[in-house]
Amino acid sequence: MSPLPVRVRVAWWSAIATGTALLAFAAGTLANLVHEQIEEVDLKLVGAARRLNAADAGEREGEVSHEARELEYEPWLAAAVFAADGRLLVDSSRVPESIARAAQGHTRPTTLHAHEGDWRVLSVSENDQTVVLAFDLEEVNDIVADLLTGYLIALPIAAGIAALGGWIVAGRALHPVRLATEAAAGITPSRLDQRLPVPPVRDEIADLARVINSMLERMERSFRQAERFAADASHxxxxxLTIIKGEVEAALRTADLASPIQTHxxxxxEEIARLQRVTEQLLLLARLDAGAAQLRREPVDLARLVRGACEDVELVASQQAIAVDASAVDEAEVLGDEEQLRRVVLNLLDNACKFNERGGRIVCTLRCARDTVDLRVANTGAGIPAELHPHLFQRFFRANAARSRGGHGLGLSLSREIVQAHGGSLELMEPGGSGLTEFRVVLPAKAG
Amino acid sequence: MVVLVVDDEKKVAGLVRSGLEEQGWTVEVAHDGNDALTLAGSRHFDALVLDIMLPGRDGLSVLRRLREEKNTVPVVLLTARGDVRERVEGLELGADDYLPKPFSMLELVARLKAVWRRRTGDGLNVLSYADLVVNLHTRAVRRGDRAIELTAREFSLLECLLRTPGRVVTRTQLYESVWGYNFDPETNIVDVAIQRLRRKIDDDSGPRLIQTVRGVGYALQTEGR
Structure with missing residues (x-):
């Protein structure tokens, strides 16, 4: 039952519980009814037997037979009289002879079943004669059958009503939960001050809302801290950095050409430029972590951006006689932050160049599907050993090869964060038959 | 040209002052927003270099006040890199340009000149050196009678060298102003790009203009100085 929604389960169990209770009640009342009716019949049979005894006390011949006939004024009651040798002395038109015969010897009220119907019988011996009293149970059976039919109709209806009631009650009980869910869905990094509504009563749902609210508060605090850290650190x-940079520039302007001071x-x-680059990337990462990065959402001509980046990287690649193939770059537009997206594309191309081999290739393709844009950057070279794959997107992770070729291990993790902030994904593809190392970026295409 | 520099960091302000004075400009310095407003109201400036983070009245509020007073002095804002909100707000308030910190003096001078050019009309859109003529607006480049086609990056490189003719621009400066921080600074992208630029500018056209200063950078200069 667990995969079903709570409301359905509550309705289901309400129906089962109500059905079971009704079934027990019906069985009880039916059994009781049958018992009472039979008791009443038995009273009548015993009463009739007493009248026969009284008649017998008069010791008048034929009185018993007469009395037996008299008894049949009572509807449903029949009487038959047998002689000691088994002859039928008094016949009753009401009771079939087979029943009457079978009834002989039953000195306590007993029910006999036959296809002529059910009979309650009692046999009384008087001198040599046996009087059989029989009561037709047809009416009793009819009453019981009517009630049973009533119950059979009422039971599913009652179970249905119970299910509906359970459904409605569960819906009302879950209403605060639904409100809380809606409120929780509206809480984003930019609206972290939002809280769940706490119902005014002290119940389980109010407790839950309170617990979640205090968790949200802790989250908000650490988010704000991270955000503030990024802002403070950046300033x-x-x-x-600005001062050092300016001082060095000023000193460079006055230093003699080719003097040792100028070299220093x-x-x-150069190191300032590098520090600046790492700082920018770290601060951007911190802001992305805090959900506080303000990425633009403007139309970006991705094809132009990719072609431009390929031109840039070609400058570097040409030194290693690496060919850059950007022939399969289709037109594609996305919504996003051009500066950050350029960072991603350049990072991938830069890596493709760094981890390449002399005389190798870089293949850059951009395809536009209906609602996604698919960018791939593939390169020749030794490839990435499988055991390194899980660490590729970790911060400050550098493959050994990268250590000797510069880079500080932030590029890929930052690129992935940027792509994800754009609602896309960045992954390393399984090496195919081509033997190329391939990274793939999927971004939502600009609608329309 | 008279420039007002507003920055609460005295060292930054001092550096900017000396950098701009090297251009032969006159520089005034203010260290907080209220001083800046008083100064700007009391005399004429050709341009304002305005830091956003200031004690008391911040840069954006100074800018807003200036524009309310119908002061149309060109303003270049110094912002935190990556802070889109500040940038957009600054431009909406009427700033002419912005420069993210940390910046290079070369860049600041170029921005100020560009802002100034835009204010005073087309004439200054053309930079020239020897027989090389570059129109920054139409991006047309001519050497003598020959028109030269340059890629966007090559054009930026040339523009960077043309701003301070006769002076050495270091490799790092070229890298920063042309490629930003997107590239690994250890690649020799600048040298390769310069080689290609040189092929287009200098090959088969009289004296070489782009000089290599070994180990340092490049300069735009006629040979045999």
């Missing part, structure tokens, strides 16, 4: 790091300053300038 605190940028200001000194150039090296510092």
């Amino acid at each position: 605190e790091i940028r200001t000194p 300053l150039l090296s510092v300038q």
Whole structure:
């Protein structure tokens, strides 16, 4: 039953419970009714037997037979008299002879079944004669059958009503849960101050709402902290960077050409650029983590962006005699942040160049399906060993090869975060027959 | 040109001042928003370099106030990189351009010149050196009678060199202003791009203009200085 919704289960169990209770009640009342009716019949049979005894006390010949006839004024009651040798002295038109014969010897009221019907019989011996009293149970059976039919009709109706009631009650009971669900669905990183409504009564649902609310509060606090950290860190790091950068530029302007000081300053300038790049990426990651990155949502001509990035990377690739193939770049538009998407594409192409071999290839394809855009960047080269695959998107993860070729291991994890913030996915494809290492980015296409 | 620089970090303000003074410009410095408003109201400036994060009255509020007072002085905002909200708000309030921190003086000078050009009309859209003429607006490049086709990156590189003719621009500076931070700075992308640019600009056209300063960078200069 577990896969069914709560409302259906409640309705189902209400019906079962009500049905079972009604069934027990019906069985009880029916048994009681049968018992009472039979008791009444038995009273009549015993009463009739007493009258016969009284007649017998008069010791008048033929009195018993006469009295037996008298008894038949009572509807449903029949009497037959047998002689000691088994002859039928007094016949009754009401009771079949077979029943009357079978009834002899039953000195306590007993029910006999035959295809002529059910009879309650009692036999009384008087001198040499045996009087058989029989009561037709047809009427009793009819009453019981009517009641049974009534019950059989009422039971499914009652179970149905119970199911409906259960459904409605469960719906009303679950209403606060549904409200809470709706409220919870509306809580996004940008609306973290929202809380679930707590019902004014002290019940299980109010408790649940309270517990979830306090959890939300803790979450909001840590989100805000992360957000503030990113903002503070960015200011605190940028200001000194700006100063260092300016100082180095100013010093470079006055340094003598090709002097040792100039060489040192150039090296510092390079490192500042690198530090700046890492800082920007870390801060962007922190903001993405905190859900606080403000990504634009503007139409981006992805094809143009990809072609431009291919041109850039071709400059680097040409040094290694690596060919960049961007012939299969179709037109595609997405909604997003152009600057961040360019970061993703350049990162993938840059990697494809770094982990390539001399004289190798980079193949970049962009395809537009109905509602998704599929970008693939594939490269020749040694490929990525399978045991490294699970770590590829971890921060600061660098393959050994990458250590010797620069890079700081943030590129892929940042790219994935950016793509996910755009509602897309970034993954490494299983190596196919081509032997190329291939990364795939899927983004939702711009509608319309 | 008279420029007002507003930044609460005294060292940043000092650097900007000396960088702009090297251009032969006159520079005034204010360290908070209210001082900036007083100064801007008291005399004429050709441009304002305005930091957004200021104590007291912040940069955006200074800008709003200036525009309310119908002061149309060109403004370049210094923003935090990646803060889209600040940038958009600044431009909506009437800033002419923005520059994310940390920035290079080369970049700031270029932005100020561009803003100034836009204000004063088309004349300054054309930069030239020797027989090389570059129209920044139409992106047309000519060397003597010869029209030259450049890619977007090559054009940016050339523009970067043309801003400070005769002066060495380091490799890192070129990398930053042309490629931003998207590339691994350790690749030799700048050298390759310069080689290609040189092939288009300098091959079979008189004296070489793009000089390599070994180990440092490049300069736009006629040979044999």
